[in-house]
Each structure stands twice: as C-alpha cells, then as structure tokens.
Amino acid sequence: MAHRDSIYRLDKLIEFDDTYVGGKRAGKRGRGAEGKTPVLVAVETREKGAGFVAMEAVATISKETVKSFLAFHLKPGQNVRTDALPALNAVAQDHVHEKKVTPPEKAGEWLPLVHIMIGNMKTFLNGTFHGVSSNYLQEYLDEFCYRFNRRFWEPELPLRLLNACLAHVPVKIAEFR
Secondary structure (H helix, E strand, O other), X not given: OHHHXXXXXXXXXXXXXXXXEOOOOOOOOOOOOOOOEEEEEEEEEEOOEEEEEEEEEOOOOOHHHHHHHHHHHEOOOOEEEEEOXXXXXXXXXXXXXXXXXXXXXXXXHHOHHHHHHHHHHHHHHHHHHOOOOHHHHHHHHHHHHHHHHOHHHHXXXXXXXXXXXXXXXXXXXXXXX
C-alpha cells in the first residue's frame, strides 16, 4: 500500500500540519507529551473537499523532517497552508508558504481538511485496531492513506490491492532462530 501511494505527489493547494498519536497517559497533552509519536499530515484541497492525503510518522517535528516529507510527497512549487509552528518554515524553501498563527479553537477554520483527516485517522486507529504500537504506526498510516485515496473506487479496491501485491517486489523475512 505504501509503495502504491509513493508514486503520487500532492499538488495545488495543500493543507499541512502535525499531530501526535499514542496512548492516553496522565500529564501533558499534545506537543511534548511523553510516549506519543509525531505524525506529519498533508491533504490536497479540491473543489469538493479533500483530494489525496499523505501521512508519515517521524522521530521529531523539525525543519529536516518537514523538508524530507515535502520532497517525497509534494510536487515542487505548490501552495502550502500551515499554522505558524517554526519547524514548518522549511515549507518556504521549495513551496509558496501561507502561514497563520492559529489558536486551537480556530484551527478548524484555517486548516479544516487536515484537521478532519487527523480526526478520521485517529478514529480509524482506535475503532479498527483499538490502539496501535508506535513500532508499526507507519504501516497503519499507510493503510489509512491507501484506503482514503481510493475511496471513490471502493468496488475496485480488492482487485487493485491484489494487483499491487502481485507487482510488488517480495519482502525478505529474517529467519527466526
């Protein structure tokens, strides 16, 4: 699934933000909370709503991880909207960057689609898998993106997935001793 989605690059107007995924723990919430994995999320904005989506679990939200994510998932020179997180200033190096300081209660107005995607992804993880391990979080994100990006081709999805499996290079599994 990840390989098939890696072929596509997002374009036009893109909403870009970060989130944190992890179990419920006492203490701080959101950025800086213990035991949570940061995830970068980009969504194409189209006339009738969201286009394609891309998500990547990263070790930390930094200019380097942001730049790497954008280089892999976006066509150069796109219009990208973000909040004013300093690490997201890396967007301006290769794209047209629109940023706005947004209080949490107004975030859904400036970046509505990306926040809907983040909510849908978290609901998918909790509803389908009842939580996930950070070790395999990227695989779960890949499945979510694959299914979302093909939501209008649902009857064709099983055949598309079978074709993707047949065309993919075999994965070597380490021997267990």
